[in-house]
Amino acid sequence: MTRTDTRVGRADARPAPGRARPYWTSRRRDQLTGYLFIAPQLFGSAVFVILPLILVVWYSLHEWNVLAGTFDFVGTENYTALADDANLGAVLRATGLFSIGLVVFNLGLALLLALLLNQKFRGTVLFRTLFFSPVVVSLVAWTIVWGFLLQDNGGINGLLDTIGVDGPNWLRGETTAMISVIVVQVFKNVGLNMVLFLAALQGVPADLYEAAEVDGASRPRQFWRITVPMISPTILLTSIITVVGSLQVFAQIAVLTQGGPGTSTTVLVYYLYQQAFQFHHFGYGATLSIVLFGIVLALTVFQWQMRKRWVHHES
Structure with a gap:
């Protein structure tokens, strides 16, 4: 009797023959709920990432003079102009030097600090706070303060003068200017990577x-057989973040050196800014931004593919 009742109940739960199945099933309602949750992110990505990329490609095919009010289609002329740009080689070289210097010193110093602060001794929390505090400081304010310190008669040379050393004009020498910009950026963001490394070490x-x-x-x-393999996923993460950040540096260059002396600190982002907003070559500036996008994409994909060789648990 029980088995018969169960069968009858199941039969009654089925839709009647010829009756249309309801469209809003539980599965479709769940799917709609999921899409609604990700809709703001999709909208933001479409408006602020995908659409600007499309517009940049479109602008790179035109010569846009805002002052004259002209917007002329030039095809691939802006791309062929890259080969004729006498400054582009120096700009790419400065970009490479800055990126290599920043990545090496930032990751190296961050890992060293994390190893030291992972030890159990008094004052560890204080030192963690001190090293991380520059991360939350305004970038422009941080750079302006360092600009005063690195002047010819600034605080750095004042300290050197007390020990009888005549310091250079840090921001006016081709070599010292690049070193100064790298050091300022390393001290600004080393605390973030330090915290990430510290969390990995404690795991x-x-x-x-x-x-x-x-x-x-x-x-x-x-260290080489245990620590490095175990924290290799964090090394991958910090390296990608640092490399991408090094290729997007602008405020430090604009405030400290304005790309000088000469083009010794003119990185690609600042050169893009000069072409588009100082010389009003918006089409060529858009072309340079595509070059920058290609470099960032290539380096990120390369790092992601190389993870299979050295990141622990990757295959």
């Missing part, structure tokens, strides 16, 4: 180090 199991000590492994060997 490494302690029993791995205990087993290595039992086997007689030295501290350097433990």
Whole structure:
């Protein structure tokens, strides 16, 4: 009797023959709910990422003079002008020097600080706060303060003068200007990578180090065989963030050196700004922005593909 009642109940739950199945099923309602949740992000990506990329490509095919009010189609002339640009080689070289210097010193110093602050000693919280505080400081304010410190009669040379050293004009020498900009940017953002490395280090199991000590492994060997592989995903993350950030630097150059002396600190983003907003070559500026986008995309894809070779648990 129970089995018969169950069958009858199931039969009654089915839609009657010939009756249309309702459109808003539970599955479709769940799908609609999911789309509504991601709609703001999709809208923002479409309006502020995809649409600007399309417009930049369109502008790069035109010569747009805002002052004269002209917008002429020139095809690929802006792209062929890249080969004739005498300054582009120096700009790319300055961009490469800045990016390499920033990535090496930022990641190296951040990892060193994280290793030191991962030890148990008094004042660790204070030092973490001190090293991280520049991250939340206004970028322009930070750069202006460093501009005063790096002047010929600024605070840095004042300290050097107390020990009998005649410091250079840091922002007016071709070599010292690039070094100064790199140092300012490293001190500004090293705290962020330090915190990421510190979190990764605290996630490494302690029993791995205990087993290595039992086997007689030295501290350097433990670092290369245990620490680096275990925090390699964080190294990948910080390297991608730092590389992309190094290629987008603008405010530091604009405030400290204005691309000088000469073109020694004229990185690609600042050169793009000069062409578009100082010389009013908006079409050529759009072309340079596409070059920048291509470089960032290529480096990011390269780093992501290389993760299979050195990132732990990747295959």
